[in-house]
Amino acid sequence: MIVTVTPQPLSGKIPAIASKSYAHRLLIAAALSESPAHVSCRTRSEDIDATCRVLRGLGARVTQGNAGDADIIPIDRNHSPRLPEVDCGESGTTLRYLIPVAAALGCGAKFICRGRLPSRPVEPLAGELKRHGIRLTTLPGEGFVVEGKLAPGAYSLPGNVSSQFIGGLLYALAILDGTSTLAITEGFESEPYVRMTLEVLEAAGVEIREEKRPEGLPVWTVIGRGKLHAGPELVVEGDWSNAAFWLAAGALAGDEGKSVEVTGIRRNSLQGDRAVAEILARFGAQILQTESAAGAAPGSLRGIEIDAAQIPDLVPILAVVAGAASGTTRFTNAGRLRIKESDRLKSTSALLTLLGVPHEEEPAGLVVHGLGSARAFRGGDIDGFGDHRIVMAAAVAAASGGAPVRISGAEAFRKSYPKFLEDFAELGGLCSAE
Ligand SMILES: O=C(O)C1=C[C@@H](OP(=O)(O)O)[C@@H](O)[C@H](O)C1
Ligand SMILES: C=C(OP(=O)(O)O)C(=O)O
Numbered sequence: 001m002i003v004t005v006t007p008q009p010l011s012g013k014i015p016a017i018a019s020k021s022y023a024h025r026l027l028i029a030a031a032l033s034e035s036p037a038h039v040s041c042r043t044r045s046e047d048i049d050a051t052c053r054v055l056r057g058l059g060a061r062v063t064q065g066n067a068g069d070a071d072i073i074p075i076d077r078n079h080s081p082r083l084p085e086v087d088c089g090e091s092g093t094t095l096r097y098l099i100p101v102a103a104a105l106g107c108g109a110k111f112i113c114r115g116r117l118p119s120r121p122v123e124p125l126a127g128e129l130k131r132h133g134i135r136l137t138t139l140p141g142e143g144f145v146v147e148g149k150l151a152p153g154a155y156s157l158p159g160n161v162s163s164q165f166i167g168g169l170l171y172a173l174a175i176l177d178g179t180s181t182l183a184i185t186e187g188f189e190s191e192p193y194v195r196m197t198l199e200v201l202e203a204a205g206v207e208i209r210e211e212k213r214p215e216g217l218p219v220w221t222v223i224g225r226g227k228l229h230a231g232p233e234l235v236v237e238g239d240w241s242n243a244a245f246w247l248a249a250g251a252l253a254g255d256e257g258k259s260v261e262v263t264g265i266r267r268n269s270l271q272g273d274r275a276v277a278e279i280l281a282r283f284g285a286q287i288l289q290t291e292s293a294a295g296a297a298p299g300s301l302r303g304i305e306i307d308a309a310q311i312p313d314l315v316p317i318l319a320v321v322a323g324a325a326s327g328t329t330r331f332t333n334a335g336r337l338r339i340k341e342s343d344r345l346k347s348t349s350a351l352l353t354l355l356g357v358p359h360e361e362e363p364a365g366l367v368v369h370g371l372g373s374a375r376a377f378r379g380g381d382i383d384g385f386g387d388h389r390i391v392m393a394a395a396v397a398a399a400s401g402g403a404p405v406r407i408s409g410a411e412a413f414r415k416s417y418p419k420f421l422e423d424f425a426e427l428g429g430l431c432s433a434e
Pocket of ligand 2: 047090091092093094313340341389416
């Protein structure tokens with residue numbers, strides 16, 4: 001799909017879509033519980049569908065409504081399929097959470113991966129599972145086969161590759177019979193994602209104790225009792241990571257009186273990406289927040305320092321804001337962006353180049369020399385790099401920019417936000433798709 005966006009700053013009010021991260025976690029918790037559950041979720045996306053599909057393959061009965069809600073009858077371990085073939089699509093969270101879960105269930109699985117997912121890392125999770133008796137075979141360009149039954153024990157993982165290894169292993173340890181420990185050996189990035197997982201597991205009755213090692217890194221003791229108790233009714237809250245695109249659009253809206261408000265996002269959410277409100281305010285945007293909504297309006301934007309270690313998914317859209325600010329914005333600790341749906345430092349750099357924003361791409365960072373106004377953005381043709389967050393960042397940049405932008409491979413937005421173009425139009429955005 002090619003989407004052409006004509007400049008027209010966005011303005012208005014839009015409800016947030018459901019949090020993709022919470023949807024994955026609650027669906028998995030329901031499938032591993034002792035009794036059926038209804039998951040209220042107002043969004044269906046390719047990634048959420050992938051988790052539902054893999055859970056079905058592992059033996060859960062998952063019925064999804066068109067709007068996103070799901071009814072789940074949990075996996076019956078006495079009738080688990082042996083080595084099912086399951087399709088993760090391009091969802092890293094689905095793959096990295098459900099590899100250890102399949103190992104804990106003992107059914108194993110052949111995980112099929114699409115797009116860039118086969119080459120996104122599963123190490124060091126794979127090595128740690130192997131150390132505990134699991135056979136994990138890589139099918140180059142295709143996926144992974146997991147066989148064997150995980151046992152309780154002492155596990156450790158570095159925290160600076162992907163938090164999804166840690167979160168997935170926590171689910172696995174919670175459904176074993178016995179006590180395990182999981183220690184973080186170095187770094188701890190994307191920590192908010194692990195905090196969300198701990199919240200969901202604890203709400204599902206899992207006893208988890210956290211201690212700090214002398215270096216300040218956590219070690220968790222997880223009391224595995226075979227099953228979770230997620231309860232009959234689970235609600236997925238609004239998504240800050242995707243709300244960030246609309247809030248950035250509000251900050252870039254330029255014209256007097258324009259602003260964007262996103263409703264249904266909790267101020268006290270554990271989602272790390274709620275930091276977008278504070279970061280836009282630091283840039284100089286006008287931010288208004290209530291307990292359950294956030295709004296952004298233009299201000300005089302200035303370059304700032306942004307540590308991306310805990311908020312990797314915000315970088316592409318914040319780089320666009322940096323491009324419109326005056327002065328230099330420096331993104332640090334952003335190395336993990338290279339292992340997302342695209343090499344996001346490279347693809348964000350390509351977007352900035354198209355927009356005419358001077359910048360330097362560093363091994364683990366980005367330095368952006370802003371033009372002082374989004375209206376100074378140039379237009380032209382850009383590839384979406386198969387990456388939803390690049391496509392959405394390009395569309396928001398173009399809406400506030402000075403010339404039309406043609407985005408090819410734009411269908412990538414369906415990974416997290418299938419209604420993106422409708423909501424873009426709802427906020428007054430001008431775009432056409434061919
Ligand atoms: O667990 C999650 O829901 C996610 C964790 C993050 O990945 P990393 O932990 O690999 O940084 C984030 O980038 C991804 O979009 C969603
Ligand atoms: C990186 C992302 O997701 P995942 O790792 O689940 O593929 C994302 O949504 O930006």
